Structure formats: C-alpha cells, structure tokens
Amino acid sequence: MSSPVLRVARPTNQLNQVADFYTRGLGFEVLARFDDHEGFDGIVVGRRDxxxxxxxxxxxxxxxxxxxxxxxxxxxxxxxxxxxxAAVERLQAFGVTPCGAENPYWDREGKTFEDPDGYRIVLQHAAWG
Structure with a gap:
C-alpha cells in the first residue's frame, strides 16, 4: 500500500513573490509549474523526498x-x-523578520514568519509527536 501525499493548495495574487519566499527563503524546491491551465497559473513547491x-x-x-x-x-x-x-537564518537573510505568534506556545521553541500574503509559517525547533 502506498503512502498518501498531502498537497496544501491556496490562491495568491503574488505568485512570483510567494514562490521566492518558499524557495529562496525557506529552501523548498520547485516541483512543478504551470501557466494558463484553464485560467490558472501555478507553482508547486516542496522537497522531493x-x-x-x-x-x-x-x-x-x-x-x-x-x-x-x-x-x-x-x-x-x-x-x-x-x-x-539554517532555516531561520535563511529567512532573515531573505529580508523576513520574525513576528510574535498569536498563540504564545509557538514562541517557546520556534520562530514565526509571514509570507507575502500574510500567512504565517512557524519554524518549530522540536520533533513532532
């Protein structure tokens, strides 16, 4: 049985700026890109592994x-x-300043950053589970 793959999808007005944030700022790879697919342009980022x-x-x-x-x-x-x-330093070198988390839990072992659309990314220095 193969493992499921999770895709998080969301719209943006700033496709190139958001792509730069996640690739240059967070170090993700461009996995796919499409232009004018039935009225949509898009980019898929992540890590191949x-x-x-x-x-x-x-x-x-x-x-x-x-x-x-x-x-x-x-x-x-x-x-x-x-x-x-390295992830924190890469975002800061990209010009992104950490912001305080709404929920103080995330500030205890992590740092929170905002992408160009205002969505927040927490880099949590902890293992899941």
Missing part, C-alpha cells in the same frame, strides 16, 4: 484577500538545531 507539497495558484482576473487571521499557520518541525538555525 517528502510526501507533501504546497501549491500556489493565481486565477486570471480574480483577486484574493490576505490571510484571514494570524492563526492560519503552516508549521515545520525541525528537530535538528543546525537545520532549524
């Missing part, structure tokens, strides 16, 4: 709102200190 990826789309002629709340989070668990530190 992981069973998940994130798809960002822009529908031609449609404007989407920014993140509705500060609790719309993507949490990445990075238990190895060197990997966590």
């Amino acid at each position: 992981c069973p998940w990826h994130i798809e960002f789309t822009h529908q031609h002629g449609v404007t989407v709102e920014r993140a509705p709340t500060h609790e719309h989070l993507l949490v990445l668990y990075l238990p190895a200190l060197d990997e966590w530190t």
Whole structure:
C-alpha cells in the first residue's frame, strides 16, 4: 500500500513573490509549474523526498484577500538545531523578520514568519509527536 501525499493548495495574487519566499527563503524546491491551465497559473513547491507539497495558484482576473487571521499557520518541525538555525537564518537573510505568534506556545521553541500574503509559517525547533 502506498503512502498518501498531502498537497496544501491556496490562491495568491503574488505568485512570483510567494514562490521566492518558499524557495529562496525557506529552501523548498520547485516541483512543478504551470501557466494558463484553464485560467490558472501555478507553482508547486516542496522537497522531493517528502510526501507533501504546497501549491500556489493565481486565477486570471480574480483577486484574493490576505490571510484571514494570524492563526492560519503552516508549521515545520525541525528537530535538528543546525537545520532549524539554517532555516531561520535563511529567512532573515531573505529580508523576513520574525513576528510574535498569536498563540504564545509557538514562541517557546520556534520562530514565526509571514509570507507575502500574510500567512504565517512557524519554524518549530522540536520533533513532532
């Protein structure tokens, strides 16, 4: 039995800026890209060795709102200190400043950043589970 793959998909008005944030800022790879597929442009980012990826789309002629709340989070668990530190430093070098989490739990062992659409990403220095 094969393992399921998780795709998180969300719209954006800033496809290139969001792609840069997740690739150059977070170190993800571009896994796929498409232009004008039935009125949508998109990019899929992630890591080839992981069973998940994130798809960002822009529908031609449609404007989407920014993140509705500060609790719309993507949490990445990075238990190895060197990997966590490198991820934090890469985002900061990309020009992104950490912001305080709405839920103080995430500030205890992590750092929170906002992507260009206002969605928050927590780099959690802990193992899941």
